[in-house]
Amino acid sequence: MNSKLQIVNSLSRKKEIFEPSVPGHVGMYVCGPTVYSDVHLGNVRTFISFDVVYRYLVHLGFKVRYVRNITDVGHLVGDIDEGEDKIAKKARLENLEPMEIVQKYANGFHDVMNIFNAIPPSIEPTATGHLIEQIEMVQRIIDNGYGYEVGGNVYFDVLKFDKDHPYGKLSGRILEDLQSGSRDLDGQSDKRNSLDFALWKKAEKGHLMRWNSPWGLGFPGWHLECSVMSTKYLGTSFDIHGGGMDLKFPHHDCEIAQSVAADGADPVRYWMHTNMLTVNGQKMSKSANNSFLPHELISGDHPLLTQGYSPMTIRFFMLQSHYASELDFSNEALQASEKGFQRLMNALEAVESLDVSKAKGTDAEENKQLNDLIDAVYDELNDDFNTAKAIARLFDLSKKINSYKEGVIDIAGVSAESLERLQKEFHAVIVHVLGLKKESGGDTKVAAGLMELILEMRKDARGRKDYDTSDKIRDVLQELNIVIKDGKEGTSWSMN
Helix, strand or coil, X not given: CCCCCEXXXXXCCEEEECCCXXXXXEEEEECCCECCCCCCHHHHHHHHHHHHHHHHHHHCCCEEEXXXXXXXXXXXXXXXXXXXXXXXXXXXXXXXXXXXHHHHHHHHHHHHHHHCCCCCCCECCECHHHHHHHHHHHHHHHXXXXXXXXXXXXXXXXXXXXXXXXXXXXXXXXXXXXXXXXXXXXXXXXCCCCCCEEEEEECCCCCCCCECCCCCCEEECHHHHHHHHHHHHHCCCEEEEEEEHHHHHHHHHHHHHHHHHHHCCCCEEEEEEECCEEECCEECCCCCCCCCCHHHHHHCCCCCCCCCCCHHHHHHHHHCCCCCCCEEECHHHHHHHHHHHHHXXXXXXXXXXXXXXXXXXXXXXXXXXXXXXXXXXXXXXXECCCHHHHHHHHHHHHHHHHHHHHXXXXXXXXXXXXXXXXXHHHHHHHHHHCCCCCCXXXXXXXXXXXXXXXXXXXXXXXXXXXXXXXXXXXXXXXXXXXXXXXXXXXXXXEEC
């Protein structure tokens, strides 16, 4: 490994060398789901991306505290300060208690994360579990002169804050532009300014979720919970904060403002944001009828899908694009990823079977090439967690592995130390960093069993010098994009 870890910081808009505030320790917070419906693929991509960030930091030897919240109150429909809470609305429509909705969709979210092999966070706090801390932060903001109460509602004074600290610096929004583009409320609101956002909302009659506070019965604003829970568990200034790019404004800009107003400290050193999903080049949305849920992608039960795809194929597909770039879903791209994933798994199986005793270190150039390729995988991961380029380097290593296995390159050319390094690092990056694993479903076992039978039949045909049958088996498999390779160690197969 020849490079230091660098992160493109959304705040500075520059690539910076990562240096945690406490050497050897990393505090990371990621905005979790609002549990009022099934988790969508945009969320899945974000959480898989930060799962890899978490895994890689641990792999590098850091002790990581990973906090990802559950929003179970305060997130209003339309992401604004007026209207209904998303969870309360769903509870009313389904005639259930709000916490029944929370439990149902939180369970579903955890099931999906498990299917995609995402490691649970160190701490998964909920907004309703931290109401006391949220009330305390609101009071500190008021005491410091940046919050005001009107009729049971408490708002953040954006204009006053901006006089002392720049508001909107993460998203790059300019306050004057926001003001000119905002709707004139014409006295319809008790806010001093249309840009002010809610810290605490009064619970109107019939509102299902309400708690006592110094300002009367109400519930916290959506932005507040993340400021409270991130700083509670990671300190007033911590290392990494992640989320989807759609959260930059207003959510993350408001988080920064709240934390600075309450505690006088800029809360985050490195901000990271994932990009959006598209389908066949168009933005994914329900209105465009081009969105699908994870279970639909797995089952293939959707008009836009020609087949279903395994969870590991989907995870592999997502990691073939850098987290900060757009990711476009198409059947062709997913099918290519399906083949690519299988090739990588075949290489993983092959590298584990290489005989270290045959490695003698007789070819200095070959030995250097192998170690340079291994270093290159880490160089790509150190370049802002670039999984796409790291996977390309893994495929370069896969070619080496297959060449050693098939005797195209003499394995004696590399040293035992280098070969052991290859086996260790190839496995570690694929399994422990990228979080990929061999499919364990029945279909995979059946396919492997059938291939063993077919290859045995071909071997028998060749033994009888029945080359017509042997060649026919090879040609039919080739039409199915299955390549047969005959080597010194026997016959192997892989997806092309």
